[in-house]
Amino acid sequence: MNKVIGVFDSGIGGLTIATAIRNAFPELEVRFVNDVEHVPYGTKTKEEILALSYPILKKLQDDGCDVIVVACNTVSTTAIVELRQKLSIPLIALEPMVKPAAALTKTKTIAVCATPATLASKRYSDLKLEFAQGVKVVEPNCANWAELIEKNSLGQKQIADTVESILKAGADVIVLGCTHYHWIEQDIKKAAGDKVTVIQPEQAIVRRLKQVLEQLA
Numbered sequence: 236m237n238k239v240i241g242v243f244d245s246g247i248g249g250l251t252i253a254t255a256i257r258n259a260f261p262e263l264e265v266r267f268v269n270d271v272e273h274v275p276y277g278t279k280t281k282e283e284i285l286a287l288s289y290p291i292l293k294k295l296q297d298d299g300c301d302v303i304v305v306a307c308n309t310v311s312t313t314a315i316v317e318l319r320q321k322l323s324i325p326l327i328a329l330e331p332m333v334k335p336a337a338a339l340t341k342t343k344t345i346a347v348c349a350t351p352a353t354l355a356s357k358r359y360s361d362l363k364l365e366f367a368q369g370v371k372v373v374e375p376n377c378a379n380w381a382e383l384i385e386k387n388s389l390g391q392k393q394i395a396d397t398v399e400s401i402l403k404a405g406a407d408v409i410v411l412g413c414t415h416y417h418w419i420e421q422d423i424k425k426a427a428g429d430k431v432t433v434i435q436p437e438q439a440i441v442r443r444l445k446q447v448l449e450q451l452a
């Protein structure tokens with residue numbers, strides 16, 4: 236029987252991941268769920284994020300998913316340890332791509348665009364400590380981006396101003412550390428120009444899912 240993959244995000248961000256998985260594995264059943272009632276999660280506390288996400292993931296598990304992709308950096312960086320303890324299904328987590336960004340930068344400066352909860356998480360600090368020694372990490376204020384993207388109302392000017400501040404700081408790699416921002420990847424790339432590399436984790440998640448499915452087979 237074909238495997239069933241649950242994909243969860245607070246809102247529309249995770250749809251980009253669900254689409255990448257569907258494209259890579261047309262034979263799998265992909266069930267995408269989100270929490271439109273409570274999006275955005277990125278301005279909530281760890282306790283709130285855990286309390287909101289756990290029942291949704293538990294239902295995906297109980298409904299017969301084989302693997303769940305937590306297509307939300309905010310949930311992954313704040314609550315994945317507790318979620319893994321409480322659930323008995325493989326959970327694939329997303330987190331800001333600090334390691335590849337630090338390996339790519341030539342200016343020794345990277346920018347991480349992410350929600351306030353992700354930027355404040357211990358997991359994110361640990362990623363910087365482990366992989367970004369000697370690299371300056373710029374964290375522009377994207378606090379209202381997810382909410383605005385959810386309503387399709389993040390303006391080009393706000394994107395351009397943010398990218399300009401990133402360029403001024405000297406970054407040559409921009410990490411999209413929130414799946415909502417995948418929807419504006421082309422706008423960010425256009426504003427940043429071709430000397431800057433913009434990275435996001437869709438293909439890395441596809442590769443990770445392949446490994447997990449091979450282990451389950």
Ligand code: DGL
Nearest residue numbers: 248275276277308309414
């Ligand atoms: N798309 C999510 C992330 O990757 C969360 C956005 C939000 O709900 O604030 O972080």
